[in-house]
Amino acid sequence: MTFKERLRQVQRERNSLLCIGLDPVIDKIPPHMQKTGEPIVAFNKHIIDSTSDIVCAYKFNLAFYETHGPAGIEALEESLEAAPSDVLLIGDGKRNDIGNSAEHYADMLFEGLEFDAVTVNPYMGTDSVEPFIRYPEKGAFILALTSNPGAKDFQKLKVGNYYLYEKVVQRAKKWNTRDNVGLVVGATYPHELAAIRKRAPDMPILLPGVGAQGGDLKKSVEHGCSKKKDLLLINVGRSVIYANNVRDTALELQTLINTYRNQMN
Amino acid sequence: MTFKERLRQVQRERNSLLCIGLDPVIDKIPPHMQKTGEPIVAFNKHIIDSTSDIVCAYKFNLAFYETHGPAGIEALEESLEAAPSDVLLIGDGKRNDIGNSAEHYADMLFEGLEFDAVTVNPYMGTDSVEPFIRYPEKGAFILALTSNPGAKDFQKLKVGNYYLYEKVVQRAKKWNTRDNVGLVVGATYPHELAAIRKRAPDMPILLPGVGAQGGDLKKSVEHGCSKKKDLLLINVGRSVIYANNVRDTALELQTLINTYRNQMN
Numbered sequence: 001m002t003f004k005e006r007l008r009q010v011q012r013e014r015n016s017l018l019c020i021g022l023d024p025v026i027d028k029i030p031p032h033m034q035k036t037g038e039p040i041v042a043f044n045k046h047i048i049d050s051t052s053d054i055v056c057a058y059k060f061n062l063a064f065y066e067t068h069g070p071a072g073i074e075a076l077e078e079s080l081e082a083a084p085s086d087v088l089l090i091g092d093g094k095r096n097d098i099g100n101s102a103e104h105y106a107d108m109l110f111e112g113l114e115f116d117a118v119t120v121n122p123y124m125g126t127d128s129v130e131p132f133i134r135y136p137e138k139g140a141f142i143l144a145l146t147s148n149p150g151a152k153d154f155q156k157l158k159v160g161n162y163y164l165y166e167k168v169v170q171r172a173k174k175w176n177t178r179d180n181v182g183l184v185v186g187a188t189y190p191h192e193l194a195a196i197r198k199r200a201p202d203m204p205i206l207l208p209g210v211g212a213q214g215g216d217l218k219k220s221v222e223h224g225c226s227k228k229k230d231l232l233l234i235n236v237g238r239s240v241i242y243a244n245n246v247r248d249t250a251l252e253l254q255t256l257i258n259t260y261r262n263q264m265n
Numbered sequence: 266m267t268f269k270e271r272l273r274q275v276q277r278e279r280n281s282l283l284c285i286g287l288d289p290v291i292d293k294i295p296p297h298m299q300k301t302g303e304p305i306v307a308f309n310k311h312i313i314d315s316t317s318d319i320v321c322a323y324k325f326n327l328a329f330y331e332t333h334g335p336a337g338i339e340a341l342e343e344s345l346e347a348a349p350s351d352v353l354l355i356g357d358g359k360r361n362d363i364g365n366s367a368e369h370y371a372d373m374l375f376e377g378l379e380f381d382a383v384t385v386n387p388y389m390g391t392d393s394v395e396p397f398i399r400y401p402e403k404g405a406f407i408l409a410l411t412s413n414p415g416a417k418d419f420q421k422l423k424v425g426n427y428y429l430y431e432k433v434v435q436r437a438k439k440w441n442t443r444d445n446v447g448l449v450v451g452a453t454y455p456h457e458l459a460a461i462r463k464r465a466p467d468m469p470i471l472l473p474g475v476g477a478q479g480g481d482l483k484k485s486v487e488h489g490c491s492k493k494k495d496l497l498l499i500n501v502g503r504s505v506i507y508a509n510n511v512r513d514t515a516l517e518l519q520t521l522i523n524t525y526r527n528q529m530n
Contacts (some may be wrong), residue, residue: 038326067377069338070335095328097326100370104331125415150389200470
């Protein structure tokens with residue numbers, strides 16, 4: 001199965017486009033989990049146990065683990081083991097390097113940590129991306145238009161008749177010979193999301209920026225879903241993982257997303 | 266002291282623009298070091314002991330360490346401790362993420378691993394770079410024009426009258442309010458290197474691509490040095506670290522670089 005087929009399957013089975021971002025900050029983890037001696041693992045296991053039947057994926061931003069040194073990587077490894085095997089695990093490292101170095105990153109992420117997908121920064125071009133797209137069953141989400149304010153500095157520069165992020169989308173489509181390349185598009189740009197979906201009707205889109213960053217959920221669903229009402233992964237982090245009732249908050253989101261999804265023509 | 270002042274000082278004291286890239290691949294490490302149980306540390310210590318009086322910096326590409334999981338990070342930490350305190354240590358991770366995630370990377374690299382400088386991918390713009398440039402005494406080398414073939418895919422796209430990498434250089438100059446921002450420019454583009462040096466006469470340039478990648482050393486020195494014949498860091502990896510005689514090879518390079526340097530007007 002290609003990565004896209006795997007994504008379609010889990011989204012259908014769970015009836016969910018929801019992806020939860022497991023980016024724990026130690027200070028925000030409840031005291032009783034702090035006492036376990038492995039607060040990050042305890043916290044992640046709690047979120048996973050509460051939500052794994054209603055999400056299609058979990059996204060782990062590597063920055064939140066690497067900042068703790070070797071112990072952080074161990075906590076990441078343990079957290080990954082807690083997830084059911086059919087939910088997709090995304091290693092959000094935004095890595096990129098020249099070919100022979102990128103191979104080491106790909107090896108770490110896909111072989112070592114066994115992620116099902118990763119995020120990749122496109123700035124260094126084809127040979128820097130190639131090591132991440134060699135595995136048909138594993139996905140590579142290319143940063144196209146990110147959710148942060150700085151996205152405008154380069155991504156929205158005009159290259160001829162196109163914005164730079166559109167050139168990235170064009171290139172990502174060429175890289176997608178194995179049906180395993182996706183795009184990262186921020187929910188903070190709904191208009192651009194619609195245009196990108198039109199240009200890439202059949203590629204997975206990983207969408208951060210809903211929740212704490214202020215992206216509109218309804219527009220995200222309407223503009224981001226493929227015609228089959230799937231292939232969109234709506235990532236929500238802080239507003240779910242620190243909620244008083246994690247499961248209720250995630251369920252509410254799943255339901256809301258599916259309501260908007262069902263309203264689509 | 267700002268990062269630039271620190272760089273000037275070590276380049277003057279060691280009379281060297283040479284930076285050695287410590288990117289060890291296990292299979293290439295000699296058998297007697299394999300037997301130590303810590304081959305990466307033994308290998309790096311050997312290189313550092315053989316060269317630390319004739320280099321201005323060591324560059325550690327994080328991919329080569331992270332690929333070994335937590336043990337790889339421990340090997341990196343031990344290797345860093347083996348270097349003399351006045352030689353600059355560069356964490357080549359090409360990281361980039363939205364502001365609050367990038368803060369964790371900056372924390373890991375500057376506070377945790379205590380690198381003196383890092384490499385940063387500019388694609389996500391100002392807020393993604395800002396956490397890396399908050400420390401005046403620590404450097405951030407922004408990827409401008411990289412040494413790999415894929416550099417042409419995006420970096421050499423025309424944005425109005427400029428190439429994208431020139432827009433990055435313009436922006437990096439604006440980010441340089443603390444005298445601690447540098448640029449990464451590949452030795453494989455000598456003509457562009459000259460143009461970038463003209464545009465940024467007084468910023469440090471980290472230059473990979475000499476040696477295994479085929480960049481011309483003489484042109485690199487002539488086109489990459491500031492008017493004071495410094496602020497260029499010429500990174501050499503494979504062709505030194507796997508040489509039969511590491512010190513002789515590094516010394517030869519240092520001498521050759523200084524010959525070209527002295528010939529400059």
